[in-house]
Amino acid sequence: MFFSIIIPTYNRASLLKDTVNTLLIQTFQDFEIVIVDDGSVDDTKEIIEQINSPKILYFKTENFGVAHARNVGIKQAKGKFVGFLDSDDKVALNHLQVAYNYLIKNNEEKILHLNYVVTTIDGKIKYKNTLPKKLPNDIFKGCNMHVNCIFIENETAQKHLFNESKELMIAEDWDFFIKLSVKHKIKLINQYTVFIIDHVKRSMRNFNVSVWEKRREALIQSLLADIIVCDKYSKKINDVRAHMNSLIALNSIIAKNKKEGLRFFVKSVKENPREIFTRRTLAIFKYLLR
Numbered sequence: 001m002f003f004s005i006i007i008p009t010y011n012r013a014s015l016l017k018d019t020v021n022t023l024l025i026q027t028f029q030d031f032e033i034v035i036v037d038d039g040s041v042d043d044t045k046e047i048i049e050q051i052n053s054p055k056i057l058y059f060k061t062e063n064f065g066v067a068h069a070r071n072v073g074i075k076q077a078k079g080k081f082v083g084f085l086d087s088d089d090k091v092a093l094n095h096l097q098v099a100y101n102y103l104i105k106n107n108e109e110k111i112l113h114l115n116y117v118v119t120t121i122d123g124k125i126k127y128k129n130t131l132p133k134k135l136p137n138d139i140f141k142g143c144n145m146h147v148n149c150i151f152i153e154n155e156t157a158q159k160h161l162f163n164e165s166k167e168l169m170i171a172e173d174w175d176f177f178i179k180l181s182v183k184h185k186i187k188l189i190n191q192y193t194v195f196i197i198d199h200v201k202r203s204m205r206n207f208n209v210s211v212w213e214k215r216r217e218a219l220i221q222s223l224l225a226d227i228i229v230c231d232k233y234s235k236k237i238n239d240v241r242a243h244m245n246s247l248i249a250l251n252s253i254i255a256k257n258k259k260e261g262l263r264f265f266v267k268s269v270k271e272n273p274r275e276i277f278t279r280r281t282l283a284i285f286k287y288l289l290r
Contacts, residue, residue, distance in 0.1 A: 002031060002079055003028075004076075005023055005083045006082065006084050011042045012040075016044060019088065020035075020048075022085075022095075026091075026097065027096070033056045033057070036060075036061065039060070066169065067163060067164045067168070068164045070162050071161045071164065074161060077157070080153070082151070088199065089195060089197050090195045094193065098193055099151050115128075118198055119197055131145070136182045139178050140240055150186075165222070175219055178229060182233060207254075207255065209248055209257075220237060238271055242268045245264045250280055250284050252264060
């Protein structure tokens, strides 16, 4: 088996079927789907039974969070390469074919990352992602990578599990990509095969300043605890703090708390003056002027 695609899910029965179907109709068919149900209390299991595909392996755990669910999936994966797909997103018909073609042609590569667009529920493109120009340096400036886009050789994936701290939740992806990129070469291919669906129930929409301050500190502590990151890239960790503060600033301003937002924005620029030149800063000023 070539791919194991891991889908962590929690109470998304209404969205899960469409997500799974975008995999089942792939032009490349040598894969399994490992669905890890993170303690759902809706009819997720019944939806999976209705799909009734021999490609699907279903596991249910207690509600420990998405990082734990992904790690459970990694440990169960039998494919040569491990990939991920969030249970509210979709992929293009050739998503797996594009990855397979490259990995077979370049069989020394262990990690491949494609690209993504953010769309509305009805498929209108809201944003096209720009991949990092240079890894690992650029990944400290902000996380413009996504787990839905990555394929990792199984043995390598087993050695690089996600940090399961609940305080880190949502930021665990950035933590994962920083640690992965400082230890391994990641091949970036600017081909858009992943669709991140923007909807009202997405985790990032539920913004709370104090929660994100704790999340920021959990991320910093996780990076400082990694020997290679700390030894070789300790100066870059402050870029992470600055970018997290600019994120808090933007979302505070969007929530009409301009004074709080400005406070975090000033902090982010003091920590890393280059934050002033980012796309996020443009968004901050746009919302300030509304």
